[in-house]
């Protein structure tokens with residue numbers, strides 16, 4: 001049954017709409033670590049908006065840059081034309097990426113970035129005369145946005161099941177490198193983990209490497225509930241992709257721009273992929289923007305043929321939108337000037353200690369952390385999985401003045417990189433109070 005009132009027209013994404021519209025949670029303003037509702041009540045933001053507002057809300061230099069850009073150049077096409085801030089931002093993003101990754105293609109979201117990376121990987125195989133490489137291998141519980149490519153390589157069942165048949169060549173998924181019996185309540189990265197990457201050898205044996213274009217993983221699984229990569233995992237995946245000529249894609253939509261104390265997880269873990277996707281933190285979540293950074297060898301493979309000819313038939317009206325790029329430039333200045341990535345590297349220890357103190361609180365089944373992110377699994381109600389998670393959102397908002405992010409029955413905390421020790425303590429105290437009242 002749908003509820004008709006003045007909230008009925010807007011169909012909210014990833015939301016139980018009917019329940020929400022009976023008791024809505026409306027945010028009208030934001031500043032620093034806080035959202036505010038219409039009555040002026042401050043609500044602590046525990047997940048950087050949606051993992052994107054890494055420098056905190058309402059930062060003046062970003063707001064000013066957007067204002068200025070809107071007055072100067074509201075729009076310019078980047079098909080056959082361009083504008084200065086798209087070049088400037090691409091250069092700044094490439095400068096933050098691992099060596100040898102110097103080219104940036106802009107889109108508008110993380111979902112588009114994932115699909116762009118997958119398309120480039122297939123087209124690259126073709127450019128290399130290996131058109132038989134069509135398979136795209138993702139990971140169980142992986143999240144790469146909501147477009148057909150992303151949900152196909154993604155491994156979150158509810159995001160896939162209603163939409164089949166999915167993209168051909170995407171049926172195989174590597175396992176999530178997690179074993180609850182061995183890893184529950186691990187602080188930071190579990191040890192080992194190479195065997196999870198070795199599952200790729202099984203797929204190579206099954207299908208032949210000559211049919212596999214790319215493997216895509218999140219360096220740490222974010223939306224599935226914050227699963228840190230075991231220490232030997234990403235390096236082994238890199239070695240296997242090298243051995244078999246497979247493009248390795250890191251989806252850094254969450255892990256990019258400071259979430260793990262570096263510009264990219266590739267740098268933190270010392271593993272360089274062939275393609276990095278990004279979005280969210282690139283401009284502090286202020287204007288939709290995403291993109292992919294590609295290794296020079298991939299970019300250069302496209303720069304062949306007649307010079308009047310388009311090299312990649314792909315792009316969006318808003319690829320490299322002037323407002324988004326201006327916001328990106330101001331954001332990267334802010335991250336640099338305030339040393340926010342370095343700060344995150346220090347603060348992650350505070351978050352780790354605080355969140356693991358929740359062990360033993362009601363319903364807590366596991367606690368994981370990675371960089372400035374933590375996942376707290378709540379034991380699901382056997383009769384209604386997801387009910388306790390949703391209840392936690394409501395209780396946090398109404399009783400604890402907090403906006404929390406929940407996926408299924410897992411609470412994810414991902415504070416902005418400006419968070420203080422006190423604010424992290426308040427988040428954890430609030431979660432504890434919520435857990436205590438769950439039924």
Ligand SMILES: Cc1ncc(COP(=O)(O)O)c(C=O)c1O
Nearest residue numbers: 109110111143144145251253254
């Ligand atoms: C790893 C990853 N990839 C892609 C996406 C999709 O990004 P967007 O919601 O901007 O389309 C997300 C969103 O959370 C993400 O976490």
